[in-house]
Amino acid sequence: MSTVILLIITGLGLGALYFLVASGLSLIYGLMGVLNFAHGSFLTLGAFAGWEFARRMGGGSWLTFFASLVVGAVVGAVVAAATEFLLIRRLYERHIEQVLVTVGLALASVALFDGIWGTDPIYVTGPAWLTQTSDILGARVPNDRFVLIIAAVFVLLAIVAFLKFTRYGLIIRAGVENRSMVTALGIDVRRAFTVVFAIGGAAAGLGGVLASHYFGYVSPQLGGSLLIFAFIVTVIGGLGSLAGAAMASVIVAILQQFANFFLGGTGDLVVVLLLAAVLLIRPTGLRGSKA
């Protein structure tokens, strides 16, 4: 029983991490039709920025930890907005070029991070509590999973509130349905594109700092490795659906944890099989209207 509880809670923690990356991917694809292969770079840069900040502040205090989360989110948002403004904006409706540019940016950014911070993993320290465990019905659950889950729920609620209660949220929801009609109402939808990139970048940057504590290190490959699962989650959830991304994140991560434990470390294989099954049975994903 304790094993099941442990797998579920650690699965939820991993799912939270997937969601932080996938939420931005899903919003960006939903509104703009852009498959952003550079999204992992926002995560990695956020992680490095958070680590640099915490290192310079010299500590493992809670204040430094929370401040590093903010730094990671802000850096992710700024770099993502700049990417949209400088590179992607010129390439709307040109999908091949978008893929080439975002893949190129992802590769170049890894090389850049290698050059700045080196290729070896850099181990991070945070509040001691994060590295400890808590007893939940007999299961010793790593505490950082709770932080991940709380952060993902916070991000989900914040994005939902933004989409529901702000004018930009209204524009984005309408734009996901029919971008040209939004423009035909006199709205400069490009501003919404930048906002969506910034939101996705902020979630990725926040996820980067949390991922560095989850894995215990930050490295130039951090974003790329998570991006693969984030794409899988985005497709399973339904491209463009935030709720779908949240549901799929939890399903994929818990399935992965159970398969790793009970089926001899086959979690990744099971996730890929799940993706294939979803594409065969329900190509639009759990909540998507298009694939």
Place this chain on the structure above:
Amino acid sequence: MSAPILRVAGLSAHIAGQQVVEDVSFEVPATGVTALLGRNGVGKTSTLKAIIGLIGRRGTVEFDGERIDGQPTHRIVQRGIGYVPEDREVFASLSVEENLRLAERHGGPNRTLVDELFPDLVARASQPAGTLSGGQQQMVSLARALINDNRLLLVDEPTKGLAPLIVVDVAEALARAARAVPILLVEQNLEVVRKLAHTVVVLEGGRVAHVGLAQELLDDDELTKRLLGVHSAHAQANGEAS
């Protein structure tokens, strides 16, 4: 006679590399309804889209004396052109109220007019637009254009697929709107054209084939048959162009 509100000269448009409008020139007077007519597929919808830049175009488009053909769609619309697309294109997942709020450009100065014209929408404010009937969706689409103080409306087949009773309501709403703002109307229902339009521009094969008074065209059965493929008398009797 006052200057036209819209002047189109040598307008060509293309979709996915295919020419759909070719060297079209016409003017829309600053008052009343101008009907843009033609058989199916002659480029009426494409002409409206080209005017506001929703599809690639060449040529000159002047709105109230200023060229707008080099501007992006949102800027053209912000100048005071309301667009009611074919097939309504309401945002299905948004509520009626959200559809209207999205369209408001300056705090909704015509909210009273919209509420007065379409009381049904007030009652259904919180209902998702995608769950409305075709007629109600058309009202949302019209309301989005009427909610702002526009100086020109481009209205594309507003009665398409609607029940006869709803057609009467839509025509009435357009007639009221036309008292305040000129309208360029694409419409297949010649009864509605007869009721609303003063001037007609007829397209054929992507080009302008006829410009004149609506009444004159619709009274000339032979000309109507040649240009539109239907008898005006037949259209009168049945209320349909095709």
